[in-house]
Amino acid sequence: MRFTSRREVADLLAVEAFEAKASRKRDLDAWCVVFAEGQAELSGGTVDPRALAERLSVEAEGRVQRWLARRAGTICGAAELRPQQHDPAAGFLRLFVTPSARRRGIGSRLLARVAADAGVERIQATVLAGPPGEPFVDGWRVVLRLELHEQRLDQDTLWRCHELAMAAHSDRRLVFWEGAAPAHWVASFGRVMGHVLDAPGAELQMASRAWDTAAVRAWEAGMDGGHLLVGAVVHSPSGDVVGATVTTVQGGEARVAEQHDTAVLPEHRGGGLARWMKARQALRLHELFPTVESVTVTVNRQNASMLAVNQAVGFRLLRERLLVEASTHRLRACF
Template sequence: MEAFEAKASGKRDLDAWCHVFGEGQAELSGGVVDPGVLAEQLRVEAGGRARRWLARRAGSICGVAELRTQQHDPAAGFLRLFVTPSARRRGVGSRLLARVAADAGVERIQATVLAGPPGEPFVGGWRVVLRLELHEQRLDQDTLRRCHELAMAAHPDHRLVFWQGAAPADRVAPFGRVMGHVLDAPGAELQMASRAWDTAAVRAWEAGMGGRHLLVGAVVPSPSDEVVGATVTTVASWEARVAEQHDTAVLPGHRGGGLARWMKARQTLRLHELFPRVESVTVTVNQQNAPMLAVNRAVGYRLVRERLLVETSTHRLRT
């Protein structure tokens, strides 16, 4: 067990660390992490919130860990810890976790694990903060037909607009106001920090996509240019088979009229048009977020697996 410094490591170790991390994150979230892109990000990453470790077995990296201080709670760190399948049930994960706890410098550690074995038993005794559902939308003919039908719904007082990458100058501020309402979702404050969404913040968020293609769909009331709803999808590359759905929000005064369903259906069709190689989209939703669960079902998402956001004290892990 040893600390891992990406900038000081050799290419072989960096590539191996990123490969194990990417495979573990894909198993946990259903998304795709390109090890090469991740390695490049770590090479140029500014120092700050993240610390990393690795475990070796017979000279090869078989376990990795990353701890990031939570912006909304500096006393807590968010842990991602992955062990290769061949090294599991050999104490590697437990020893790596003990090393993280000893070095952490925070009072509490949070992590996301798959419900059931092997993830849930590994964190036995940790407090369950949230129960989450991982959903997948297969872009097959049935789903596309369903989305086309929903996209044809009449909303005469609204129109849909889309953009890739950076928002047009006249959309930045209203888009930011909608993004500020992502925290309205149940349990969102336990997963992300409250933050400003002014023009500078939106531009910084766009610049932090790490090479991913950003696709945004937005609802705009006619005839104004005000954005009242938005949904965000990212695609790792033009060759990617899996896309990731991120935040979807509608301003409070515009909820309950089917705008989110309409917007997400059209976003699916737009995604398929722009990235025809994408076969599926994944998203994580809090089990308590009944409105978004209903929207997801309407546009063809299905439950793939359940995840738990768990937390424990570093003191407990050290004793």
């Protein structure tokens, strides 16, 4: 039996820029499968590769850069670099290699090409703590330590959420909507979303922005497909939204939903509104999407108040992730 040498493996590998709109359908579909499977492994959620391919095929021209790796003609690696809105000098990298092709230097070759082509000063990425993610970014600076939490929508969790949802909150009521916020709540919902940046470390992950009606509508349109479900607390005397939590479900048969932002206006904090919202949101999600078995969310390890809220409504630690950063100059020098 003859074994393939490392040199021969390298000769079989090709790394190239990937233009989704100009690519062959076969390549677009294969790239999206690699990317979707890698993102699901990293985030605990689900990504529909067919929906991703449809979105990329009509994507407007922008500053997003993408690459692929082929081994013996088969796409086995995918990378995407997006400029960070809160920091134009930084780009956020998502880089994935199929499990069967790992530990062959493919990820390193792909990263070398990204570093060579990148038009930013620094590259940030999220990786799983421990192998294989953490060793791959050895030497990168750790910006944040994050926890990926999972809420299993089993009977015990649903009963716990039912008890929490029954709590009385004077002068406040819970409301829900799917998709776009109702016109009479969009302004106050935007004010609440502006306070997502109050969370520890949030300014390292997102840009400060004015959440006027146009910004809310743009945010809604920019959510990654599927169903957008919002649970909100309304202050009855004023009729304004004073707290909100956001969840997305990718398709009607999805088994995993993703929770995004949860925020409460500063003057309404300390009374258990976040716990109340999240508990009722889980029940509402179960009612609307009975195939969903679990919900995932990422929380900064320093966000003690949200960690406590998550624990109260049945979230448990699934895995740890790191937000890491390296200068593009340093990465180029390494290869």
